[in-house]
Amino acid sequence: MAKAERRMLRLGAFMRPVTIHTGSWRYPGAYADANFNFKHIKRFAQTLERGRFDAFFMADHLSVLNMPMDALKRSATVTSFEPMTLLPALAMVTERLGLIATGSTTYDEPYHVARRFASLDHISGGRAGWNVVTTSNPDASRNFGREEHLEHALRYRRASEFFDVVTGLWDSWEDDAFLRDQETGIFFDPAKLHVLGHRGEYFDVRGPLNIARPVQGWPVIVQAGASDAGRQLAAETAEAVFAPAANLEAGREYYADVKGRMEKAGREPDQMKILPGCMVVVGDSLDEAKEKRALLDSKVHFDSAIASLSISLGHDASKFDPDGPLPEIPESNASKSGRERAIALAKRENLTVRQLAQRLGGYSGLCILGTPEQIADEMEEWLETRGSDGFNLMFPYLPEGLDDFVDRVVPVLQRRGLFRTEYEGATLRENLGLKRPESRYARAEDRSDGQGSRRIPA
Numbered sequence: 001m002a003k004a005e006r007r008m009l010r011l012g013a014f015m016r017p018v019t020i021h022t023g024s025w026r027y028p029g030a031y032a033d034a035n036f037n038f039k040h041i042k043r044f045a046q047t048l049e050r051g052r053f054d055a056f057f058m059a060d061h062l063s064v065l066n067m068p069m070d071a072l073k074r075s076a077t078v079t080s081f082e083p084m085t086l087l088p089a090l091a092m093v094t095e096r097l098g099l100i101a102t103g104s105t106t107y108d109e110p111y112h113v114a115r116r117f118a119s120l121d122h123i124s125g126g127r128a129g130w131n132v133v134t135t136s137n138p139d140a141s142r143n144f145g146r147e148e149h150l151e152h153a154l155r156y157r158r159a160s161e162f163f164d165v166v167t168g169l170w171d172s173w174e175d176d177a178f179l180r181d182q183e184t185g186i187f188f189d190p191a192k193l194h195v196l197g198h199r200g201e202y203f204d205v206r207g208p209l210n211i212a213r214p215v216q217g218w219p220v221i222v223q224a225g226a227s228d229a230g231r232q233l234a235a236e237t238a239e240a241v242f243a244p245a246a247n248l249e250a251g252r253e254y255y256a257d258v259k260g261r262m263e264k265a266g267r268e269p270d271q272m273k274i275l276p277g278c279m280v281v282v283g284d285s286l287d288e289a290k291e292k293r294a295l296l297d298s299k300v301h302f303d304s305a306i307a308s309l310s311i312s313l314g315h316d317a318s319k320f321d322p323d324g325p326l327p328e329i330p331e332s333n334a335s336k337s338g339r340e341r342a343i344a345l346a347k348r349e350n351l352t353v354r355q356l357a358q359r360l361g362g363y364s365g366l367c368i369l370g371t372p373e374q375i376a377d378e379m380e381e382w383l384e385t386r387g388s389d390g391f392n393l394m395f396p397y398l399p400e401g402l403d404d405f406v407d408r409v410v411p412v413l414q415r416r417g418l419f420r421t422e423y424e425g426a427t428l429r430e431n432l433g434l435k436r437p438e439s440r441y442a443r444a445e446d447r448s449d450g451q452g453s454r455r456i457p458a
Contacts, residue, residue: 009383009419010273010390010432012100012242013048015041016058017077019401020279020394021363022308023299025076027397034398036079038089044402045090048097051406052420054431055098055129056090057222057242057392058083062107062140068318071307084116091124098428100129100222100240106155107135107144110165110205117219118170118211126215126427130166131222132237134159138314152336156229158202163221163237165205168196170218171439172208194441216429217437226254226337235261238272239434242392244337245276245366246345251387273389273432276382281369281396282404289369296396297362302354305361309353312342312360322354363394376412383418 014020018034018041025032034040045056060083065072072078083101091099099120103113113130121128134155177192196207223238225231234241235258243258245251254276259269281296283289309317314332326346329339345364346356368378382388395401413419424431 006417007383007389008417009379009413010240010275011051011053011419012055012057012098012240012275012390012392013044013053013402014059014242014277014392014394015044015048015056016060016080016083018044018398019396020277020365021296021300021396022075022304022361023296024397026299027296029400030397031399032076035076036081038081038086040398041081041086042090042093044398045094045097047399047402047406049094051410052423053097054390055100055127055428056087056094057100057129057131058087058102059131060102060104060133062104062135063143066139066311068303068307070303071301074301074304084120087120087128088123091120091127096127096423096426096431098127098129098220098431099124100131100220100428102131102133104133104135104140105159105162107140110162110203111169111207111209113162114166114169114209115211117166118209118214121214121216121219122212126429128214128216129220129222129240129428131224131242132159132163132233133224152227153229156225156233159233160236161200161202163233165196165198165200165203167218168198168440169205169207169209170214171441172196173213174439174441175213175217178212192441213439216427217439220428220432220434226341230337231258232261234258234272235267236265240273240275240432243274243276243388244341245387246341247366248382248385248387251276251366251382252385255386255388271434273434275390275392276388277365277394278391279363279365279367279394279396280375280405280409281367281401282372282375282408283370286370286374289371292396293367293369297358300358300361302357302361305354305357308361309342309357312338314339317353317357320353322357323352326351326353326356363396365394372408372412375409376416376418379413380416380418 024030031040048056064078087099087101117128117130172194174192178188179186193208196205198205220239221237222240222242223234224242225233226244241258243254245254255274258274262269262272281289281293283292306318313329315329320327329343342356342360368375395405410419414421429436
């Protein structure tokens with residue numbers, strides 16, 4: 001009987017903000033302007049590629065005034081590059097690194113998103129990924145002419161239809177549609193151009209897209225939802241999931257649940273990579289790594305901490321007794337998973353409001369810290385016990401935190417056979433082991449699916 005091929009870690013890097021920790025810009029030796037300095041970001045991307053990372057991932061935020069000014073004035077993330085402007089620039093200074101960005105399904109239109117990501121995929125030679133988000137921050141609504149944020153369930157219904165429209169537009173042109181025959185003067189074959197003709201609950205989009213089919217067929221589809229609706233959307237659409245997981249037990253539960261939902265949806269489970277967000281702190285010893293984390297946390301001011309808690313809960317936490325237990329928190333229209341994680345953390349560790357705020361004000365998610373060998377041990381356990389397929393790594397401060405991981409941890413993972421020494425291919429799909437999707441028109445010739453998809457007549 002043939003021996004099963006060993007699973008390999010997939011590693012993304014969460015790079016907008018360039019580090020998730022609120023106090024990172026104040027850490028000794030850190031680049032205080034790292035979030036808005038192209039020279040620095042270029043260096044980070046090239047370091048990630050040297051470390052053979054799968055992808056550089058940019059979250060996006062559509063509002064600034066989302067916390068009290070006393071907290072906001074301490075934030076290094078109020079100014080950041082727009083992702084679809086930055087990533088093409090990074091495509092010019094890298095060769096294999098995937099380039100993933102957020103595109104909101106609540107505050108954008110499908111045609112815009114389809115064009116931008118198709119363009120990035122062509123510019124980068126097939127390295128683009130779309131992080132499908134519904135935008136949980138209610139403050140974003142006021143930047144887009146809405147006084148009220150769309151209700152949670154409605155945002156996910158809209159997202160599902162948005163996804164269908166975008167992927168339909170990516171299939172507008174068949175892969176071999178462009179003849180460019182200079183002798184006959186025929187530039188494209190009209191029989192291989194398709195009109196989407198979508199009419200749905202939220203969108204009315206004729207198409208076709210005015211960009212050739214992406215190099216990868218579709219850019220890689222990424223999702224990050226943790227709520228029930230988010231898990232279901234991921235199971236139906238995502239090829240990589242940036243999952244929240246506070247510990248290995250939670251990671252295994254999420255992994256089994258979402259992969260199980262995939263199978264029920266008729267999808268192959270290995271065609272999704274589950275990558276929990278994880279901060280890594282490297283030290284010469286476990287004690288040194290803990291000291292680095294403690295110093296990092298000490299750089300978070302309480303004004304910022306209490307604002308972060310308010311965002312997580314969807315309620316103004318400054319009105320709570322800071323030295324008392326967390327009171328009962330009703331649901332809001334903000335992120336449900338953020339609220340649930342904060343409440344669970346407070347209960348699990350019996351934290352006061354002040355203690356919970358300090359934890360959330362820096363970074364409260366999964367953190368692996370220790371020596372390179374200890375970090376590799378823990379990552380291997382997650383991989384082998386189906387807690388994840390890898391990680392979306394967050395570095396505690398830059399550049400040192402990134403350099404430590406690439407120069408010290410990656411070689412250990414490579415020696416153990418857990419991580420690549422060279423990229424498998426030229427595209428993000430090839431490197432993640434994902435199939436290239438066929439055009440819906442190649443799957444079903446001359447299909448008419450009730451949405452009005454049809455060929456353009458010659």
